[in-house]
Amino acid sequence: MLQPSVLPAIGTVQHCHFLDLHGITMPCTNLRQITRSRDMKTYAFLPLNAIMIIMVILGSTGCGSDNNTVTPAPTDVLGVTTVDGTTIRLTSGAPLRVGYSAIAVKAQRPDGAKPQKITVRTVMPSHGHGCPVTKPIDGPMYGDTYRCGIIFGMPGSWQLHTTIRYSDSDSVVAVFAVTVDASDLVRNIRVDDERGYVVTMIPPPTWKIGANDVHFYVYQTSDVREYQPVDDCTMEITPWMPSMGHGSVGNIQPTRIEDGLYKGSVNFSMSGAWTITNLISKPYGILTNLTFDVAVP
Incomplete structure (x- = not known):
């Protein structure tokens, strides 16, 4: 049984050295492994920047559309991934910066199941520390969306470890890499x-x-x-x-x-x-x- 505070194994995919996207070669050192506690399967998903590049390439090459103009993703979308049928979407109302940032984690399954609990844990890998995770000022949201505030203490690269719990034996964990801008707050x-x-x-x-x-x-x-x-x-x-x-x-x-x-x-x-x-x-x-x-x- 995976408790919300216990994270499954997460690591870099070793067998992949590059991604060739329509002639564009990209290193894939940011691929992450995600383990689901119910059946201990392992999944890998692309970081958001790679997903966005794929979207740009597909849009610019036509894909059945006469409009080659690519509309960029909203600035508040921090990451989207699907783990064994659970789509996890991480958003923020504004670009992340040092200080308080309100974020939302939305989890959806095709069968409409609602999470019992969603938790977020923060890690700054380069320094080995976290930061406070708070309630949102403007109140919680219910259903399949969890809202909280994160008080980032330093600018740079952070990881948000999100745990989606459906039952004691059914949890999904995803790790999102985000960048936090500087501020004096x-x-x-x-x-x-x-x-x-x-x-x-x-x-x-x-x-x-x-x-x-x-x-x-x-x-x-x-x-x-x-x-x-x-x-x-x-x-x-x-x-x-x-x-x-x-x-x-x-x-x-x-x-x-x-x-x-x-x-x-x-x-x-x-x-x-x-x-x-x-x-x-x-x-x-x-x-x-x-x-x-x-x-x-």
Whole structure:
């Protein structure tokens, strides 16, 4: 029986050295093996970039269509694969970046079976660590789609290990390789050898003059692999406009609204470059004092 936290064997396909796609030779070192727990069969699937190249080639060579214009895949599609009849689709509302990214995992079978549970585990292979996986701010979705938030702590190449569980003896695991862009929205804080914290600011889609809702996640880790939400923080945010030498009034200090998540409001009195300072305290005293840069159009 495969438990959701136990991953099957994953490795590089050894017998394949290249792919010849209509005269284009591609290395296939990114092919992954996927093992299904029910019958322990092994599957291999192409990475998303290879799939997209195949689509481009087929589209450009006609395939029964008079239109040779290739429409690129939506930017929020991170990967699609089918494992023994289960099609797994990984999407994001925006390109992945350091900080909070909302993702969705959709699993479908021809017989219409619904997963009992879907889990996501993160790994950055080059550093051997993970990052926090949270609930989505705007609520869960049900049925065959699982939604969560991932707080990426570093830019670069990551793996998202997705487990689709239909029963105790029937689980499917797929590994998606994704690229995360840089941003200035995360702070990694090392308190001592036993404790570290991850704090991220989640800005609104667009900053504006006036009141802006702002969220902060706080997670704690002891091994940079497992993360727990921190619920006993007190936050004091202070907006400041360096070029004008003033702040603003009408701010609402963040308070906890769910596991590890704090919500407040910051008020900007004019457009331009601002900073938001967040003084975070724990019951024993000050944890950290962080500053984030903001541009208000």
